[in-house]
Amino acid sequence: MAAMPGSPSGINREQAFAVAQQEMEYRVDLFNKLAGTCFEKCMEKRLKEGDLNVGETSCIDRCVAKYWQVTGIIGQMLSAGGGGVAPR
Amino acid sequence: MAAMPGSPSGINREQAFAVAQQEMEYRVDLFNKLAGTCFEKCMEKRLKEGDLNVGETSCIDRCVAKYWQVTGIIGQMLSAGGGGVAPR
Amino acid sequence: MAAMPGSPSGINREQAFAVAQQEMEYRVDLFNKLAGTCFEKCMEKRLKEGDLNVGETSCIDRCVAKYWQVTGIIGQMLSAGGGGVAPR
Amino acid sequence: VEQMQMRDSLRMYNNLVEKCFSNCVDTFRRKTLDKDEDKCIRRCAEKFLKHTARVSMRFAELNSGAATPD
Amino acid sequence: VEQMQMRDSLRMYNNLVEKCFSNCVDTFRRKTLDKDEDKCIRRCAEKFLKHTARVSMRFAELNSGAATPD
Amino acid sequence: VEQMQMRDSLRMYNNLVEKCFSNCVDTFRRKTLDKDEDKCIRRCAEKFLKHTARVSMRFAELNSGAATPD
Numbered sequence: 001m002a003a004m005p006g007s008p009s010g011i012n013r014e015q016a017f018a019v020a021q022q023e024m025e026y027r028v029d030l031f032n033k034l035a036g037t038c039f040e041k042c043m044e045k046r047l048k049e050g051d052l053n054v055g056e057t058s059c060i061d062r063c064v065a066k067y068w069q070v071t072g073i074i075g076q077m078l079s080a081g082g083g084g085v086a087p088r
Numbered sequence: 089m090a091a092m093p094g095s096p097s098g099i100n101r102e103q104a105f106a107v108a109q110q111e112m113e114y115r116v117d118l119f120n121k122l123a124g125t126c127f128e129k130c131m132e133k134r135l136k137e138g139d140l141n142v143g144e145t146s147c148i149d150r151c152v153a154k155y156w157q158v159t160g161i162i163g164q165m166l167s168a169g170g171g172g173v174a175p176r
Numbered sequence: 177m178a179a180m181p182g183s184p185s186g187i188n189r190e191q192a193f194a195v196a197q198q199e200m201e202y203r204v205d206l207f208n209k210l211a212g213t214c215f216e217k218c219m220e221k222r223l224k225e226g227d228l229n230v231g232e233t234s235c236i237d238r239c240v241a242k243y244w245q246v247t248g249i250i251g252q253m254l255s256a257g258g259g260g261v262a263p264r
Numbered sequence: 265v266e267q268m269q270m271r272d273s274l275r276m277y278n279n280l281v282e283k284c285f286s287n288c289v290d291t292f293r294r295k296t297l298d299k300d301e302d303k304c305i306r307r308c309a310e311k312f313l314k315h316t317a318r319v320s321m322r323f324a325e326l327n328s329g330a331a332t333p334d
Numbered sequence: 335v336e337q338m339q340m341r342d343s344l345r346m347y348n349n350l351v352e353k354c355f356s357n358c359v360d361t362f363r364r365k366t367l368d369k370d371e372d373k374c375i376r377r378c379a380e381k382f383l384k385h386t387a388r389v390s391m392r393f394a395e396l397n398s399g400a401a402t403p404d
Numbered sequence: 405v406e407q408m409q410m411r412d413s414l415r416m417y418n419n420l421v422e423k424c425f426s427n428c429v430d431t432f433r434r435k436t437l438d439k440d441e442d443k444c445i446r447r448c449a450e451k452f453l454k455h456t457a458r459v460s461m462r463f464a465e466l467n468s469g470a471a472t473p474d
Contacts, residue, residue: 018407021338026414027397028342033422035389036349042432043381047357050380052388058432060385064392065435070425073442074449078417106337109268114344115327116272120279121352123319127283130362131311135287138310140318146362148315152322153365158355161372162379166347194267197408202274203467204412208419209282211459215423218292219451223427226450228458234292236455240462241295246285249302250309254277 030071038063118159126151206247214239276316284308346386354378416456424448 042059052060130147140148218235228236288304289297297305358374359367367375428444429437437445 022407022411029415029418031393033418035386037422037426038389039385043385047374047377047381050377052381052384057388060388061392062432062435064389066429066437067425068396069437070445071421073445074421077449110337110341117345117348119323121348123316125352125356126319127315131315135304135307135311138307140311140314145318148318149322150362150365152319154359154367155355156326157367158375159351161375162351165379198267198271200408205275205278207463209278211456213282213286214459215455219455223444223447223451226447228451228454233458236458237462238292238295240459242289242297243285244466245297246305247281249305250281253309
């Protein structure tokens with residue numbers, strides 16, 4: 001999914017558009033899953049107020065960072081051992 | 089997402105179609121989530137028969153009504169405080 | 177969704193393509209749900225190793241077979257009693 | 265539009281299978297359903313369909329603005 | 335692209351409603367929310383939106399490669 | 405078709421990450437994985453992939469009508 005510097009002129013606009021669209025769908029899906037998972041992990045069940053408290057806020061930051069790290073590890077595993085599926 | 093009376097003639101058919109399609113996708117998604125949630129909340133776990141009993145039936149009716157109400161409350165919050173996302 | 181032998185010449189390529197695409201989306205969705213469900217049912221929670229053990233492997237085989245059977249039973253119910261929704 | 269309805273029906277069917285399978289099947293000593301599992305699946309599917317029909321009806325009422333008192 | 339953003343907003347809105355409804359509403363003796371449920375829904379939605387905003391911020395940082403030390 | 409396969413791969417990848425993260429990560433005192441979490445993630449991913457491969461094989465058999473006796 002990386003940018004393709006110096007791509008051959010043969011590739012046409014439609015294809016480039018389709019690839020960009022998939023890249024975006026992938027990121028949206030990733031974001032939604034990440035947000036949903038960290039919500040489950042970090043939000044206190046008892047809703048005493050509408051604000052995020054300090055504990056929740058730092059939990060979110062770490063949850064996002066760890067999730068990102070897992071994305072990298074599994075991406076590497078897939079591209080190394082794997083079946084060609086190797087998104088960033 | 090409301091109907092747009094007297095929309096300028098500049099809007100073309102394709103755009104109108106795309107908007108209608110999104111409106112429909114939104115409603116289908118809403119319906120599916122609502123149905124799934126009320127199924128979880130209202131169906132008795134022990135399946136003694138294939139029919140809905142009286143308790144389940146009235147639970148469904150109230151569940152749908154409350155879900156609809158929540159849709160309204162959150163829609164209002166989003167359109168008031170929020171980032172422009174304000175579907176009905 | 178069955179193959180349509182001797183379909184009238186009136187059906188055009190675009191429609192045939194759309195039907196084939198839906199068929200495929202349906203199968204992908206079925207596969208994903210099946211795989212997710214059998215993962216939940218069969219994988220031991222404690223991850224002692226990356227391999228599937230014997231119990232897990234035979235659990236998967238049976239889970240897939242039973243899931244397939246359920247697909248058939250419910251498909252029949254829908255096509256028999258039902259509202260016209262009768263995919264294979 | 266027709267195609268969207270077809271797609272939604274197929275998705276509903278997949279959801280129905282998944283939900284009833286998850287509710288009713290929990291042992292994997294054989295590769296065919298036993299009698300209780302079979303019965304449970306049929307009840308579950310029947311109930312799911314009746315549930316969906318009821319929700320559809322109420323949902324349509326609300327969409328058309330015909331809210332009724334408690 | 336604009337249409338995709340619109341679609342994502344609508345989906346987010348549906349997710350928000352589903353999550354807060356599931357968290358806050360558990361009794362079905364009436365067809366309107368009681369006072370506690372109403373309060374719970376509003377807090378939940380507020381929290382969900384703040385949560386989403388925070389995640390967005392961090393996610394954007396990571397996407398742009400600006401990872402910060404612990 | 406190629407694009408659909410690509411999309412499905414990406415979706416599978418997202419599902420895999422979500423599932424293994426949910427299973428393996430439960431503490432948020434630091435912003436990097438500790439050793440046990442890292443090990444758990446790798447096992448989980450490996451297992452998930454083997455599971456998917458096995459299901460694919462069986463699924464393909466059933467789709468082609470080659471059901472085998474118990």
